[in-house]
Amino acid sequence: MTKGSLYGVGIGPGDPELLTIKAHRIITTVPVIAYPTMENGKVLARAIVADFIRPEQIEVPMPLPFSVERSSQPYYDIAAAKIAEHLQVGRDVAVLCEGDPMLYGSFMYIFRRLADRFHTEVIPGISSTLASAAMLGAPLTFRNDVLSIMPATLDADTLHDRLAVADAAIIIKLGRHFAKIKSILQDLNLWERALYIERATLPNQVIKPISEVDPDNVTYWAIVMIPSQTNPQ
Amino acid sequence: MTKGSLYGVGIGPGDPELLTIKAHRIITTVPVIAYPTMENGKVLARAIVADFIRPEQIEVPMPLPFSVERSSQPYYDIAAAKIAEHLQVGRDVAVLCEGDPMLYGSFMYIFRRLADRFHTEVIPGISSTLASAAMLGAPLTFRNDVLSIMPATLDADTLHDRLAVADAAIIIKLGRHFAKIKSILQDLNLWERALYIERATLPNQVIKPISEVDPDNVTYWAIVMIPSQTNPQ
Missing domain, CATH: 3.30.950.10 (Tetrapyrrole methylase, C-terminal domain)
Structure with a gap:
């Protein structure tokens, strides 16, 4: 079975109109969308693109600790495993990342865990x-x-x-x-x-x-x- | 007569799909589009958005010197004057800028000459x-x-x-x-x-x-x- 592709999608600073045309195309066409969520309920990344997500798309929330005192790395292990399950069975996954994925971005932790196993593309975003x-x-x-x-x-x-x-x-x-x-x-x-x-x-x-x-x-x-x-x- | 608005539009690094949705909206709806051109014929900014420009839009090329030995400032004086003529009679003008307008961008020189006289908005772009x-x-x-x-x-x-x-x-x-x-x-x-x-x-x-x-x-x-x-x- 052909594996799915992993997309790290920069969605910009907050204004949905500051998504790139490419980010918009990928988000509206992939079967699976993953995004960080905070334990305190904050889900800004999803909120930015809320109008573009369709009901038939699978959503994969990635819980992250709210406190900076706790390492977020075990949380990324769990998120990467969930994303890998979809990629393994051939589903493309877009991981949403506020701003630019490579500049202090949460996606970099997913990238490091999965880019050597799955075809990966990073879409730059407005920081x-x-x-x-x-x-x-x-x-x-x-x-x-x-x-x-x-x-x-x-x-x-x-x-x-x-x-x-x-x-x-x-x-x-x-x-x-x-x-x-x-x-x-x-x-x-x-x-x-x-x-x-x-x-x-x-x-x-x-x-x-x-x-x-x-x-x-x-x-x-x-x-x-x-x-x-x-x-x- | 209501004056036109000046838009400094970041059009990203080169891939037309890396325009933001907002940059695309503005470029496809303003009556006037200005962009830097080099004396050696290089017009990358226009090439990036070539597929979005319609025949009825007015194009304002802004010639810049190819040699770094010559000051580009007199060239920006001329470009700003040409853009101001359109703004003065109520036409909105989008000035294309490769990458981000505020990061080593050519638009900053137009901004400094016109932002105090006309309503101005800067659209960030992918650097x-x-x-x-x-x-x-x-x-x-x-x-x-x-x-x-x-x-x-x-x-x-x-x-x-x-x-x-x-x-x-x-x-x-x-x-x-x-x-x-x-x-x-x-x-x-x-x-x-x-x-x-x-x-x-x-x-x-x-x-x-x-x-x-x-x-x-x-x-x-x-x-x-x-x-x-x-x-x-």
């Missing part, structure tokens, strides 16, 4: 990091600029060193780390250039001056952006 | 930098990794310093700078991890082992990728 620049109307990098993307979860010294040499930067996974980031940016004279956005492209997107952000009330889905100062004439 | 990771089947960044995107055109010392601290890196604009990059990567023990791709997602895409690349024969549109070594258990 929320870059979509934020579009939403903010902020040109990000010119010409010879270096862009660094970094999680706010890093320790303060590392963040300081990386930000000190970046021409442009995107800081992700803000949450309770906002006060630390603020202090570093002020130290480096980057605070005045910094832009703030929450949940880029989603209906509940928030853009506000970074000086008005309450450090005690910042979502994990917030991004701080330092656009390049290069201004070619 | 060739990230599409390369999908095409290479190379998970790029995990968890707390820092990703740096840098042009090979930088001087060797800067490249060395930035690559020494990046968990994952994407080096763009290779061309005649390949030998310099090779030497730096060997110095930093990154050469064995490096991956090579030309023209990601285009019909003439090339993937080959980086050890087989002829340094004297590397296109500007080549990318070298250093995926993260992080391997969460």
